[in-house]
Amino acid sequence: MAATRSKSENRSQERREKILQAAISLFSEQGYHHSSTRQIAKTAGVSEGTVFNNFESKSALLEVIIQGFYERLRNTAQEGLVNKHSCKEQFDFLAENHICVISEDNFLLMRLLAVYFSEHFNFYLDYRNSSIFKHSKIYTSLFDQVIREGIARKELKEDIKLSAMRDLFFGSMEYGVRSMLAQLETEETALNQKQLKAYAHTLCQPIWQSMANPKELHSKINEKELDLCERLERIAERLEEKI
Template sequence: MPDTARTDRSEDRRRAILKAAREVFIEAGFDGARVAEIGRRAGIAEGTVYIYYKTKSALMEALLAGFWQDLTRNARETVARHSDPLEQLHALADYHLTSVIRDLAFLDLAAKLRKAYSVDPETRDFLRAYVAVFDEIYAAGVAAGLFRAGQPAWIARDMFYGTLEYSARTIALRGDTRPTGVVDNLIQAFKSTYGAKPALDETLVSRLEAAISQLEKRA
């Protein structure tokens, strides 16, 4: 078999294993998942799965890493379509809400795994790379004078992602289609909380000083 065909077949098998593994892990949890079932759904023998992933833990790590890498790459592509930090923030919010609604079951599984097991540090780095997309936009907004300087970025980040994830769960629980106002309302609230306060107009300042001067003369 030519090397190219062999490589393509190997990649096809790897994708099939990961797709099947995601389904089985979501349905049965990490402890309840069986590699034999993963192989069956992928259309290959259990032993073949172990050729690609030596342990069930290694398979889960690969699944998590791939998920966060794809999410980060797509988020950056989405944000890159805009130059203004506020527009980038809006685009990221829309992307994140859509992604959470779509992948809620897998995200819940990933959260449980982080709490119950020692997740590989490299996998955690992939998660950090995703949330860092927000940090970069926020820093650019501060530099552009759109957001107030001196505010802890992690608090702003928690407000941003936390609001979207809570909304996604509410939407999923209610079985609703996604309301169009969720992202707009978040951005408005974010601007009210973290937006840079506009400088006082010089004419207004002069009027205030004149009024104060008149009050002082009457006193």
């Protein structure tokens, strides 16, 4: 009985995953409003009834897909932060990862969020009780953690207004992504990973400079100057030996 139940659950999970992937593919190619549940079912190889057995509505399916994007953002960010040690490295990585993950599937997340907001007129009135807010908060808490640790290590100023910096960080990138989307519609050229990362740095560098501890910045400049002087002295010594 247990084995039979396990196989049934696995098949059910596989069908659910196929429906999600079919919806993502169709939403990306032809948009949310132009993709019917009948098309999603056909692409997934299931009946339309099976779609509704797994998801209450197309709107509910949309919400699950958006939640999946936030989970991917959080997971990739957590994995990457492990190998970054300084606050600056972690800050830069969060910006790069955010832009690069959002750019996948032709910026589908941004397009679906726009649809979700238009579908749910009272979203902003009850934002804190929405599932989207909960997933977003879990993800953005990684930024809070990086900044708090940076303050504790004195790499950042002590009087930082964390909520304002968080809004600036994610808000500037979301606005930047919209600008990129407008550019893509005009030029029809995709940006590569290197260009996306460079754009993330351009957007977020002023935010970093506003938070960085001046003493820490000065210390790093001095370290570079000292290193350069030492290297020049070694070169001079080698030249004197040859003369």
